[in-house]
Amino acid sequence: MIRGFAHAYGDNIDTDRIIPGKYTKTLELSQLALHVLEDLDPAFRTRMKPGDVIVGGNNFGCGSSREQAPLAIKAAGVSAVIARFFARIFYRNAINIGLPLLEIPHHDIQTGDELEIDLSSGTVHNKTTGKYYQATPLPRVMMDILAEGGLVNYLKKYGDYRL
Numbered sequence: 001m002i003r004g005f006a007h008a009y010g011d012n013i014d015t016d017r018i019i020p021g022k023y024t025k026t027l028e029l030s031q032l033a034l035h036v037l038e039d040l041d042p043a044f045r046t047r048m049k050p051g052d053v054i055v056g057g058n059n060f061g062c063g064s065s066r067e068q069a070p071l072a073i074k075a076a077g078v079s080a081v082i083a084r085f086f087a088r089i090f091y092r093n094a095i096n097i098g099l100p101l102l103e104i105p106h107h108d109i110q111t112g113d114e115l116e117i118d119l120s121s122g123t124v125h126n127k128t129t130g131k132y133y134q135a136t137p138l139p140r141v142m143m144d145i146l147a148e149g150g151l152v153n154y155l156k157k158y159g160d161y162r163l
Contacts, residue, residue, distance in 0.1 A: 002079045002100070002117040004052040006109050007044060009037075013056050014063030015090065019072040032072035050077035053117070055109045057083065061090025070094035080117055082109065082124065082135070095142050098150035102135035109133075119146065 017040045019032055026032065037044040037054075054073060060083035061069060070093050073081065080100040084107065094101050100119055109115070113128040120143075122135035138146070148154040 002051065002053070002115075002119065004079050004115060005049065006053050006055045006082075006111055006113040006115055007041070007048060008055040008109055008111045008113075009040065009057070009060075011057035011084075012059045012062055013040065015061060015066040015069040016063055018061065018069040019066070021066075023072075024066060024068045029071060029075035032068055033075035033077070036072045036076040036078075045076070048076065048078070051079045052077070053115050054078050054081045055083070055107070055111075056081065056086075058085055060084075060086050061094070062087040065089040065093070067093050067097075070097055070099045074099045080119075082107065082115075082117075095138075095145055096151040098146055098148070098153070100146055101138075104133045104135050107133050119143070 018037060019035060020039055023032060023035045034045065060081065069090060074097060080102060082102045082104055084105050085103050086101060091101060102122065102124060104124065109126060113126050116125040116127055122137050124133040124135065145151050145154045148157055
């Protein structure tokens, strides 16, 4: 179970808004984490607590195929990202690094809502409003990759025969 508070944003949040390009020249994840969403929401880093959830609208993670975007989100301590739908490259990059994503085409989650997420069933309970949402199911192999903490760990454990 994932429990945290929502930080909600709108549609078309691109990878440059998630982590500005000027910070992508480092391999230090802690440095990336310091700059997550700073151009979109400068107060995010001071409001966000480990385990919180980023919530987006349509096309979250669009733009470049910048792998640092999901890495920065995960390094900042965000436990999951919910959106109506994700840009496909961002989606795959996030799964590959073990960042849980939930696509919920029709949600009205707001900043500050307390969320409880069951990844195994794909359900999200908004404890603030009492509403439940059902995410689009992830394929079993993606759930397995998330369970191992990302694709590298998955491949170390199983090789590629399960893909």
